[in-house]
Amino acid sequence: MTAASVAAGTVRGTLRATRRDYAGLVFAGLLLLSLLFTLAVLGILISDQLARGLPVFAERGTDVLTSSLSSRPSQAGLAQGIIGTALLAVMVSLLAFPLGILTAIYLEEYAPANRFTRFFDINIRNLAGVPSVVYGLLGLAVFVGFFRGLDVGNGRNVLTGGLTLAVLILPLVIITAAEAIRAVPNAIREAGFGLGASRWQVVRKLIIPAAAPGILTGTVLALSRALGETAPIILVGGILGSFSGSGSFVDLTTGPYTVLPLITFDWARKPQEEFRALTSAAIIVLLAVTLLANTFAIYLRNRYDRKW
């Protein structure tokens, strides 16, 4: 054995910990446990709903999806909620997405760095933290009052619901879109300006295409959040209990309406045991809608995630 290898062995020996690091192991175990707790909750929640709700689908098939609301659990179905949720999705997309994206473009690309811009920014961040039930109060005071003033029914219709939800997710859309735009490197802007492009040309031809995946992810997540919201819809007067509508377009937009989460809430508080299973069936449909949208958004982000 040469002197060098002896020395190497000694050094290696001192570097290797002699005691087992029990505190470290326990700590790592606790961390893993907290993560497993979260995963377990998610697993139990979903499997519990499936176990309760799937028998309803097995028994009644698609009838659950196509029947109207009813006080008799054997006939009650989700059709009106599916229509209401779809209408709200269209309204929210048409209102909140363009407005939110344009505002984000202004804040990131146009706004001068002054007091007003800083105020806009702080204001939007705070709006994003306002509880959703408060947006319901805003909708009740402003939108419902406005439509009642116009004599459009009693003001409690899909239009007021859609406006309320659009206002609710607007700050979310702005923040995520602004983040996506900010992630586009300055070199791209400078290249555009260097070729003589105007600001709008740079935004339209360079920034928006580069930020599109990020913006799309944010908007889909915001939409999914809007479709799962219950409290604001309760406040702006979505119908709890059953109702009948003629199905005409005017009636759909200005008559009584409900959405999937609202039906879930209504059925969940009914005392009859049969409605428990129905509630889970409604939850399965609701989760299918919101989680599909979420998964799609996360997939988009991971697929197009670009490091500049």
Add this chain to the structure above:
Amino acid sequence: MTAAARPVRRSPLEGSPARRRTEGTIRTVLLAGSILTVLISVGIVLSLLFQALSFLRQIELSQLFAQGWFPRRGQFSLPTVLAGTLIVTGVAMAIAAPVGLGSAIYLSEYARPRARKIIKPILEVLAGIPSVVVGFFALTWINPNIVQGLFSDAKGSTLLAAGIGVGILSIPLVASVSEDAMRAVPQAMREASYGLGARRITTSLRVVLPAAISGVVAALILATSRAIGETMVVALAAGASGGSLFTLDPLGPGQVLTAAMASLAAGSDQVTGNTAAFQSLFFLGLVLFVITLLLNLVGDAFVRRTRQRY
């Protein structure tokens, strides 16, 4: 280019008048969106303020400190709903803080990149579950299986179960905000710590966590604010839809700020127009708005501090 021979003036660089007009119009259109967001804030504050003031004018101050929250009987006890909110929020944070923080440390300091790539989306899925679903879960699974399993004298719906439900909803927020803060800690600090022979637990707790503390505090404050404003979980799981006496018992039903609003609105066929019961809705909304606004402002200030440090 003949223009090169002439001295450079500003006007050719600014483009044609038509082009400048277009640019100006676009700038104005885009600015409108920002102004609208300010109008929304003003709208929220005004609509809450007017109706809340009208409510306060209608009632006597002693009604705000009645024995309980029974809006239809003219009892608008503020301490009752605040106590309920405090219990639910306390339970929620007792769950969300350790679990969310533990998950964040694991993801930021322990997990391999591949594990991270799988676990993070799962946390995001949890964040995407509608609160009404968690409310039903708290009522039909957590309360009978966990709460009544641990405490045999627990009622059919309890503030404790509602708090656990709200806590579950808050975990993703705590985890993602504090993980962002920990990942923003420069790698050089970790390497310096390991270079001095520190173990992973020491590096995580004594180097990374203190460096990221602003972000962690922000995560906890923002999650608290979210927990206070959470409505559907408590509306379903905390019971007491008609009203409740003042209570500090987490093992029984109770009334919470947000749930009181939901149940008032859910029965709004009876209470509508300018009755005190209807307008108490806006009073509660104002209280809720002020509390969450203060928490959000403080939380945001902490978030900005992390951004500035490194």
